[in-house]
Amino acid sequence: MTTRRPIHLEALTIQFDERFQLNNINWQIEPEQHWVITGTNGAGKSALAAVLAGAGERVSGNLSGLPARVGVVSFEAQAELIEAERKKDDADILDVISEGTPVHEMLFKDCADPATARDLVARFKLEYLLDRAFRKLSTGESRKVMLIRALSSNPELLVLDEPFDGLDADTLLMLQGYLATLIETVPMVLVLNRFDEFPDFITDIAYVNQGELQLQVKRDDPRAYAELYQLLHLKTTQLAVPPADPETAIPALDPAQPLVHLNGVSIKYDDKALFSDLDWTINPNQHWQLSGPNGSGKTGLLSLITGDHPQCYVNDIFVFGFKRGSGESIWQIKQFIGYVSSALQWEYRVGTSLRNVIISGFYDSIGLYSKYSDRQRQIADQWLALLGMSHRADQPFNKLSYGDQRLLLIARAMVKHPPLLILDEPCLGLDDMNRQLVLALIEKICAGTETAVIYVNHHPEDRIEGIENYLALNAPTPTQ
Structure with missing residues (x-):
């Protein structure tokens, strides 16, 4: 040499x-x-x-x-x-x-x-x-x-x-x-x-x-x-994000109304307040990055939107046309939301095929227990093509790498084209390569759909192309 x-x-x-x-x-x-x-x-x-x-x-x-x-x-x-x-x-x-x-x-x-x-x-x-x-x-x-x-x-x-x-x-x-x-x-x-x-x-x-x-x-x-x-x-790839299935379409929302409007919301416990007097409005097709240190209340804030936090009914919250506490059911709210988190991935430990994991998103189920249509199978196969996984369609989900599982769960969350996609720390636990894969898919979704994306992470400087709105939470403060 x-x-x-x-x-x-x-x-x-x-x-x-x-x-x-x-x-x-x-x-x-x-x-x-x-x-x-x-x-x-x-x-x-x-x-x-x-x-x-x-x-x-x-x-x-x-x-x-x-x-x-x-x-x-x-x-x-x-x-x-x-x-x-x-x-x-x-x-x-x-x-x-x-x-x-x-x-x-x-x-x-x-x-x-x-x-x-x-x-x-x-x-x-x-x-x-x-x-x-x-x-x-x-x-x-x-x-x-x-x-x-x-x-x-x-x-x-x-x-x-x-x-x-x-x-x-x-x-x-x-x-x-x-x-x-x-x-x-x-x-x-x-x-x-x-x-x-x-x-x-x-x-x-x-x-x-x-x-x-x-x-x-x-x-x-x-x-x-x-x-x-x-x-x-x-x-x-020039492949576009696959369309939704018209047979299982989500009810249309008023495009003039925000998807989410939080007015002076707080989450407080006996000894501390995660956050107080927080205002946040998410409009249709508006992408947000939510960041903050551990314990700052990121997941709690999201659970106010999804209805999973007990304090959601003591706050002034408007979601998908509903005033929280006006008699709406939690499923009326969740039909408009796609959600991906590490907790979901831990729960999704079934051995069903990659194709079936995506199709299960039409039914919001872990695993697939319903007969699906030819159109749903076609849409799932289009998602697999977008992910570069067409040749693996019949492989079992639980044999995939951790990063590939995350990609599949994002596709599962997106298959109905929800108005709001919440990605709670989607890169948590991933190595650099799989992190880049997940971020590339998020960019594709931001650019090619009418779904508003909330991308949650620890670092406000870790930005994604297509996301132009930022909300950073601070460490919690002691209550008086």
Whole structure:
């Protein structure tokens, strides 16, 4: 291995322009590792790769171990090279239109390894355009030239951003095979969107989201790898949240009325008040994040809404068209609410299939004890497709991982499209990967339905795209 030192990014924040910044990146690339950077469009994949090529302005943190010779292929580098060629015309004072730099000069002038360059020209079958001006090439042709330049530069590190983009199947396989011959001598970092294009030699995967390196996964960890695939599926799939079943539709509410209105509510015990004189209005399709430390009353506040707290009848509460205490039943209220919590997951210990767990949401039951319709089965299968679990539809729920169970219970809560979905600490007990999966599903629901979401957690800074309203509770105070 040419490069023996690891590349170390420590608490690194890099500014690219006024619109984008990579934040607090902690990442170590060992000499024997070969990485893929993946994530959704706009997440910061290319920016992170560009840092390894020296791009961006360091705001804070440290970058060490970067080798002197880095072979780079990216759309940005390709565009810069083409733009530099075009500027040659602007500099021509004799009004003679320049033909531009020919490809053979691009490849062989100052080439560190001409033999490799000639070999790759033959492999890419580019002999026919060596005398053509670089700027007259197609996008695919110029990309192949960029690849040859990078691979023949005696690189100590290769940074390849979507290197297979636009290649036909045979050329893609050829390039993957060629890169595989370099794995003992050159560490590689590839930016790729498609899992089916990950070369076999990749050892590690970095997942980037919203300018942060959120997950690092070993390729030989089958469970973590499958969960990352599922996360990318949830983040990138064009599948919409499935519709409700018209046969079991919830009664329509007045869209001009709030779903919930709490007027000066309190929960008090002999020695302390969880909260006092709290006003809160939740309007249709309005998403909220409810946060606060342990014991601040988050779950108690929710139980005022659901009718499960004994003090709900001594407070001024309006829910789903009902004034609390006006003779409404608890089931009249709960039909409008989908609820997911750790407590529900502990109770839902049945061995029924994944499909049946989702269908049970139509009946608000733990397990399925009613005959379901073809339409309900179809909707459940659409939810499984959205979650990337279609191939597991008949597997038993109690054999799933803790995180996958949480995803299924959120789908179960959403299957009727309730006006209000309450997610009480949905990430509690989950590792980073499963937490990202749950948050991705919540984002999908916020963006694609008319259900108002209350997302409950401990940390007000842990925000979800699509949630723009925040209520933070404080620690309880002693009563006088």
